[in-house]
Amino acid sequence: MKLNCITVDDEPLALNLISAFVEQTPFLDLKGRFGNAVQALQALHEQTIHLIFLDIQMPDLNGMELARVISQSGASLQTRIVFTTAYNQFAVEGYKVDALDYLLKPFGYDEFLRAASKAKKYFEVLQENGVGEVAENYMFVKADYKHIRVDFDAITHVESVKDYVKIHLMPPFSPVVTLSSLKSIEEKLPQTRFLRIHRSFIVAVSKVDSVSKNSVQLGPVEIPVGELYKDAFKTLLARWI
Numbered sequence: 001m002k003l004n005c006i007t008v009d010d011e012p013l014a015l016n017l018i019s020a021f022v023e024q025t026p027f028l029d030l031k032g033r034f035g036n037a038v039q040a041l042q043a044l045h046e047q048t049i050h051l052i053f054l055d056i057q058m059p060d061l062n063g064m065e066l067a068r069v070i071s072q073s074g075a076s077l078q079t080r081i082v083f084t085t086a087y088n089q090f091a092v093e094g095y096k097v098d099a100l101d102y103l104l105k106p107f108g109y110d111e112f113l114r115a116a117s118k119a120k121k122y123f124e125v126l127q128e129n130g131v132g133e134v135a136e137n138y139m140f141v142k143a144d145y146k147h148i149r150v151d152f153d154a155i156t157h158v159e160s161v162k163d164y165v166k167i168h169l170m171p172p173f174s175p176v177v178t179l180s181s182l183k184s185i186e187e188k189l190p191q192t193r194f195l196r197i198h199r200s201f202i203v204a205v206s207k208v209d210s211v212s213k214n215s216v217q218l219g220p221v222e223i224p225v226g227e228l229y230k231d232a233f234k235t236l237l238a239r240w241i
Contacts, residue, residue, distance in 0.1 A: 001127065003119060003123060004029050005049065005050065005051045009053075009058075010035050012035070015033055021109055025113065028051070036060055037060070041172070044070070045151065046149065050080065051081075051082065052080070055084055056085040057086075067099065078137060080099075084103045084107075085104065086106075103115055137152050141178040142179065142180075143176050150176055152189065152193060154169045155169060155194075156169065156204055156219070157207070158186075158201070158203075160181075164179055182196075186202055189202065193206065197216065197223065199229075200226075211233075
């Protein structure tokens with residue numbers, strides 16, 4: 001199995017070194033190298049990435065904040081992080097966001113290979129246990145005269161607006177609007193992870209923050225439960241009662 005990787009570090013020398021380590025490792029495939037976490041976040045939305053070698057102290061969005069975004073989006077099962085930093089005080093925080101490993105700068109190729117091999121073993125175990133392939137973790141929809149990939153992990157809810165469907169995504173991504181029916185989109189979504197609770201709404205179950213008698217809350221958004229979908233809503237409630 002070959003793992004798709006990106007490297008993220010605001011120091012050019014460190015970025016060059018870690019990228020060179022990735023390129024000389026047969027089971028790793030370098031898909032991008034970035035000087036800041038904001039660019040890396042966009043890359044994660046555009047392609048399948050298994051492993052991120054991520055610096056922590058960076059301007060704008062730091063590595064720990066990026067890790068929290070990944071964890072909160074539900075993508076941490078399919079995208080794992082190895083932190084690379086010169087500061088050992090971040091080790092505890094790294095494990096709180098479920099980092100796969102932690103490399104303290106300066107490190108050599110032997111230490112890098114140990115962390116990379118740990119990642120390889122992790123994804124091999126996923127395959128052996130029958131966890132769905134990453135290729136099944138997204139769909140393509142037509143928008144802006146092109147087909148756009150939408151990761152299931154990034155979706156918060158899907159909304160029908162007249163002849164269009166608006167697919168709402170985790171921040172900082174903007175919604176994707178496609179000329180389609182809600183039923184057509186519903187058929188593309190995994191039934192175990194998404195639930196239609198209204199004629200105009202489908203919700204990602206993992207993104208639901210709270211439920212009340214006739215609605216669900218996803219962050220600042222409250223979505224009503226339609227009469228025709230009361231049974232489906234009861235199924236959702238049963239997961240927490």
